[in-house]
Amino acid sequence: MSVPVDPRSKEDGFEHHDAKVKVLLMIGFGLVIALAVSLAAVGLLLSYYHTTPEPPVSGLERDRIIPPEPRLETQALGNGPEVILEAQQRLSRYAWVDREAxxxxxxxxxxxxxxLERGWPAPVEASGEQAVRLQQAKQRAEPR
Incomplete structure (x- = not known):
């Protein structure tokens, strides 16, 4: 089955019914105009934001507020050996935690x-005015 060919298309060497050039040109010009308008709008917005002054800085923003301890370390790698040395010293020395108790x-x-010698101490109930901590410390100190 053959498709009928327009005699004008046969003379010109291309099909006239495939695409309408005027419509394609109008769409292309429309896209270029839309792009130009959006670029102009962005330029206006940028110039507006560069010319408007920033709001004044409040007193809280001006003052440097230091949070309470413990704070995050600013030089973790620089303080690492000091922290490890302090921990090793605490684990290898005698010291009072609470002398009264x-x-x-x-x-x-x-x-x-x-x-290993004494075993894990059993919990002690508080009796009278003595604190539980004191009773546990005394229980631990008693040899078995």
Whole structure:
């Protein structure tokens, strides 16, 4: 089955019914105009924002507020060896935690030996005016 060909198209060497050039040109010009309008609008907005003054700075924004301890470290890698050294010293030395209650900090190795010798202490109920912490400290201090 053959398709009928327009005699004018056959003479010109191309099909006249495929696309309407006027419509395509109008759409192209419309897109160029829309692009130009949007670029002009962006330019106007940018010039407006560059010329408007910023609002005045409040007193809270001016003052530097330092948060309470503990603060985030600003140089974590720089302070790392100091933190590790301090932790190792705390774990390897004797010191008082609460002298009145009789609670002391002992080296980690010594605490392991005592825990193996004496076992884990049982919880103690508070009796009278003595604090639970004091009773537990006394219980731990008693040899078995």
């Amino acid at each position: 009789g609670v002391a900090r002992i080296p980690l190795q010594r605490a392991r030996v005592l825990l």
